[in-house]
């Protein structure tokens with residue numbers, strides 16, 4: 001037993017990314033405590049009321065038969081889950097058939113980040129101790145992994161995580177498309193023109209902010225801008241600090257008109273935001289569509305070309321890659337495999 005326990009701790013801490021960590025945690029809990037259902041819930045930070053997503057569920061049907069349920073946003077969290085998240089305390093409920101449901105909070109840097117829900121036939125005290133210990137190990141390890149994913153100054157995702165996150169998003173889109181084709185759904189009516197988008201945001205004349213007011217003031221500008229971005233964009237949009245004064249946003253699928261309007265509103269918000277010392281600050285944006293079969297580098301290059309165009313044509317504006325291509329204002333990126341050599 002002791003050896004099995006040690007091996008399971010090794011399994012959990014061997015993981016190098018947050019998604020695999022969730023799989024390891026749930027399978028380990030299931031291995032030691034016979035459950036009917038285990039889920040990881042996460043609070044998605046954003047504006048307005050607290051949004052919760054069920055990040056992963058392991059549902060056990062029969063001995064040796066189980067299924068994994070994927071990420072889903074929970075509009076109305078269960079009352080007990082909400083209490084657990086708000087109070088950061090464990091909550092247990094038992095129904096008349098003796099089935100127990102437990103919610104254990106996940107606390108990171110003294111803030112509740114989510115909860116683990118366990119549904120089972122009732123736990124003895126040794127199992128309860130074990131369950132608590134697994135959740136604490138998960139909590140500690142999650143703290144380390146989260147810090148590795150984030151930029152130190154702004155707290156946004158860092159560039160190193162970009163390829164992985166975009167790949168996950170593209171795989172999800174591809175799965176959805178394949179599922180729709182398999183189920184015979186009409187893709188056009190299914191998505192109604194909605195695709196994912198990537199925006200590259202770059203502060204205009206940032207060098208002069210540093211040169212005139214110093215690096216500390218420059219850092220403060222970066223911090224305020226990233227806070228505004230976190231408040232303004234949806235909690236499901238991925239925000240990265242890509243380099244010095246460059247940010248990348250990957251949007252959940254939406255149509256062209258909506259993304260256009262949202263980016264214009266964002267530019268307006270930046271114009272109206274007050275930054276220390278600086279009278280006026282603006283940003284330029286390059287926006288490109290993300291298709292399921294794109295390479296991350298291609299999408300970045302497209303957005304970068306559109307950004308370059310926006311910078312060259314007066315700054316404080318959004319360059320739309322597809323628009324610029326169709327108007328022949330920039331040249332299309334050609335994949336090396338598409339080039340006909342003969």
Ligand SMILES: Nc1nc2c(ncn2[C@@H]2O[C@H](COP(=O)(O)OP(=O)(O)OP(=O)(O)O)[C@@H](O)[C@H]2O)c(=O)[nH]1
Nearest residue numbers: 202203204205206207208210215218219244245311
């Ligand atoms: N304060 C601060 N400055 C940074 C950081 N990283 C990069 N920079 C500065 O960002 C500035 C980027 O300047 P440029 O690439 O010349 O661009 P720009 O002045 O914004 O001009 P345009 O992009 O053409 O509008 C440089 O002065 C860098 O030193 C950082 O973490 N903090």
